[in-house]
Amino acid sequence: xxxxxxxxxxxxxxxxxxxxxxxxxxxxxxxxxxxxxxxxxxxxxxxxxxxxxxxxxxxxxxxxxxxxxxxxxxxxxxxxxxxxxxxxxxxxxxxxxxxxxxxxxxxxxxxxxxxxxxxxxxxxxxxxxxxxxxxxxxxxxxxxxxxxxxxxxxxxxxxxxx
Numbered sequence: 001x002x003x004x005x006x007x008x009x010x011x012x013x014x015x016x017x018x019x020x021x022x023x024x025x026x027x028x029x030x031x032x033x034x035x036x037x038x039x040x041x042x043x044x045x046x047x048x049x050x051x052x053x054x055x056x057x058x059x060x061x062x063x064x065x066x067x068x069x070x071x072x073x074x075x076x077x078x079x080x081x082x083x084x085x086x087x088x089x090x091x092x093x094x095x096x097x098x099x100x101x102x103x104x105x106x107x108x109x110x111x112x113x114x115x116x117x118x119x120x121x122x123x124x125x126x127x128x129x130x131x132x133x134x135x136x137x138x139x140x141x142x143x144x145x146x147x148x149x150x151x152x153x154x155x156x157x158x159x160x161x162x
Contacts, residue, residue: 018068022134025061025077029127032058032084036120039091058084073137076130083123090119 039045058081065074094112107113 014068019138021061021064021068022138025065026131026134028057028061029080029130032080033124033127036084036087036123040116040120043095045088045091045095070137073130073133076126076133079126080123080130083119083126087116087119087123090116 035046062074062077062081065077069077090112094110094116097110097112
């Protein structure tokens, strides 16, 4: 009996840690969306310090997911990081036009701007897929579920009423 209690307690602690990691991962994705949105509006990337903190944050989240997350979730997170890097490369190429004597303009008439917008759309799609994978795992619809679905105690005691 005591072993079963310990196992449930351990399972509960692991689930709590895993849920905290998922929350942090989703928060990180949301910050990335805000980061891109600000850059798309202002035409400038945030300060280098803030960019570096985003990179560190992504690395920490990936490490936590590697401990607590299933393979599908880790792969989805890696895709979000790649999409962000691809967007950043397109944005930097757009910004570097100034060095060539052409002023960058966030407009469809700028030859490089549509690529920046396209990469942002791609990043959003990848982030939506990541969110779907997280939700699927949290609700135990996907692989790697940590908690087994059990009949609630009240359901067993009352025969399902209540």
